[in-house]
Amino acid sequence: MSSAARLSPSAPGLSGTGGHDDRKVPPVADMARIIGLSIPVACMPDVVANTALLHGYADLVGSFVLPDDCEPAYEYVP
Amino acid sequence: MTMQGHKAGAALAIAADVRAGHRSAVSVVTDVIADIEARDTRFNSVTRILGPAAVAQAEEVDKAIAAGRDPGPLAGVPFGVKDLFDVRGEVTTAGSIVLRDNLPATRDAVVVERLRAAGAVPVATLNMDEFAYGFSTENAHTGTTRNPHDTARLAGGxxxxxxxxxxxxxxxxxxxxxxxxxxxxxxxxxxxxxxxxTYGQMPLGGVYPFVASLDVVGPMADTVEDLRAVYAIMAGGAPVGEPDMGDVRVARLGGWFADNISTELRAGIDAVMAHLGQDRVIELPEVARARASAFLISAAEGGNLHLPRLRRRSMQYDPATRGRLMAGAMLPAATFVQAQRFRRWFRDHVHAALAQADVLVAPTTVGVAPRIDQPSIVVDGKTVSARANLGIFTQPVSLAGLPVLAAPLAVDGLPLGIQLIGAPGGEAKLFAVAAELQRAGLAACRPLEAGYARKDS
Incomplete structure (x- = not known):
């Protein structure tokens, strides 16, 4: 993994082909609707940018293969 | 610039003076309040001065001394709290106008209560990023806190x-x-x-939450002695005996934690390791994913916490916070669960590393405080947002829940700091290393003129 990728996960939807790649455009309006959140138009660019940033981090963590018996750390004890 | 160090600890020195009758608690508190009013316009560190309540409590301390009662180990010592700790009689804002219509707290946060019982006097609430979601203390409601060592620079957050x-x-x-x-x-x-x-060690009652999986509260102070004394009281117990330095194994973190740091910071860590006579380097695995997991868990839990208010009155939020919370609230469950599972995996590997050393040394940031008008840092040769990237060395450690003592290096110029990272419950060893670095002059807090150190005429 390049160090650039480590620090700045890809931010889908912010650059490149935009709407031509569904995976790279977070469906923010749909996602918001599902949880009953109305995003003011003025806030949408910032929310899209932050959603894209989080998806980059999600890709990074999601691509790591964990053993099936690795449980979530909900009641975490350091 | 007048710089003063306090070998005995400024807080402990005040308490000793007050207990001995050399100063009154009321005079200490009123002097500190006057000093804040006179000088904090340059820094914007204080959001509210708790004047009448502070003076009233100081009077009680003085009465206790006059009556021969024990006023507590921190008698008359003024302190401030980040504006997310409950202080009885005050609205806890968490740095936002969103909570400003809440009722005032009816009791102190547990840790504030313990400090008050020890004789310390809360005199001010202190600025923060809104809802603690940021590394810069740039707040749309309360303004930016400026770094006292260069007011053109960020204080961090x-x-x-x-x-x-x-x-x-x-x-x-x-x-x-x-x-x-x-x-x-x-x-x-x-x-x-x-x-x-250590995560889970301090009571969080009366502390406005951000990320339940990661939140911890702790003290900041001008000496190791004060930090230790305040920590012990916050934790509700007597100070733990510190081990002999000869029994503490220290290593520095390599890999992720060795990249991107300034020359001065690298030299500072070199000097620390040389002084301690330890040269072991340990690398933690998958640090980028650990940081990402902390990022995701924070976004998801913070977003969920605020979702009911975001649905109704999102425009009251600081714009810099709002977008992050909204994005976090929408994170898929699969992402959150994966991050929590990764945390479990990372824990096992961190423990393996801690079997080789008691204290791990790492940088806290890549370098000195960024300028307020240029809030960026350089990482991997790229200029990136300071607000989003100042935590590249702290977030992975947060995920593991380890105790960390932040030590200010004794450098010329702007401050630089290191993390002393311990095993869970290993605070005593961190204090031992910190005390040694302070004693050797390798680490030191150099506050500007300390108004609280003035004695009664």
């Missing part, structure tokens, strides 16, 4: 007011919270001592 008020010499100690680095980063950039205790 989110406990920026807590660090800046100590660095400015306005207060001998303060309280902050640390979810992803919010005690350690401002401590480093302002050059003060700070402690993020």
């Amino acid at each position: 989110s406990s920026g007011g807590s660090a800046a008020s100590v660095a400015a010499g306005l207060l001998p100690f303060t309280l902050g919270s640390d979810t992803n680095g919010s005690i350690r980063i401002p401590s480093s950039l302002c050059g003060v001592w700070g402690l993020k205790p």
Whole structure:
């Protein structure tokens, strides 16, 4: 993994082909609707940018293969 | 610039004077309040001065002394709290106008209550990033806290007011919270001592939450002695005996933690390791994913916490916070669960590393405080947002829940800091190393003129 990728996960939807790649455009309006959140138009660019940033981090963590018996750390004890 | 160190600890020195009758608690508190009013316009570290209540409590301390009662180990010592700790009679704002219509707290946060019982006097609430979601203490509602060592620069965050008020010499100690680095980063950039205790160790009753999986509260102070004393009281127990330095194995973290740091910071860590006579380097695995997991868990839990209010009155939020919380609230469950599972995996590997050393040394930030008008840092040759990237060395450690003592290096110029990272419950070893670095002159807090150190005429 390049160090650039480590620090700045890809931010889908912010650059490149935009709407031509569904995976790279977070469906923010749909996602918001599902949880009953109305995003003011003025806030949408910032929310899209932050959603894209989080998806980059999600890709990074999601691509790591964990053993099936690795449980979530909900009641975490350091 | 007048710089004063306090070998005995400024807070402990005040308490000793007050207990001995050399100063009255009321005079200490009123002097500190006057000093804040006179000087904090330069730093914007304080959001509210708790004048009448503070003076009233100080009077009780003086009465106790006059009556021959024990006023407590921190008798008459003024302190400030990040504006997310409940202080009885005050609205806890968490740095936002969103909560401003809440009722005032009817009792103190548990840790504030313990400090008050020890004779310490809360005199101010302190600035922060809104809802602790940031590393810069740039707040749309309460303004930006400026670094006392260069007011053109950021203090760091989110406990920026807590660090800046100590660095400015306005207060001998303060309280902050640390979810992803919010005690350690401002401590480093302002050059003060700070402690993020082991996750789960400190009571969080009366502390406005951010990320339940990661939140910790801790003290910031101008000496190791004060930090230790305040920590012990916050934790509700007597100070734990410190081990002999010869029994403490120290290693530095390599890999992720060795990249991107400034020449001065690298030299500072080299000097620390050389002084300690230890040269072991340990690398933690998958640090980028650990940081990402902390980022995701924070976004998801913070977003969920605020979702009901975001649905109704999102425009009251600081724009810098709003977008992040909204995005976090929408994160898929699969992402959150994967991050929590990764945390479990990372824990096992961190413990393996800690079997080889008791204390791990790492940088806190890549370098000195960024300028306010150029809030960026250089990482991997790229200029990136300071607000989003100041925590690259703190977030992975947060995920593991380890205790970290933030030590200010004794450098010329702007402050630089390191993390002393311990095993869970290993705070005593962190204090041992910190005390040694302070004793050797390798680490030091150098506050500006300390108003609280003035004696009664």
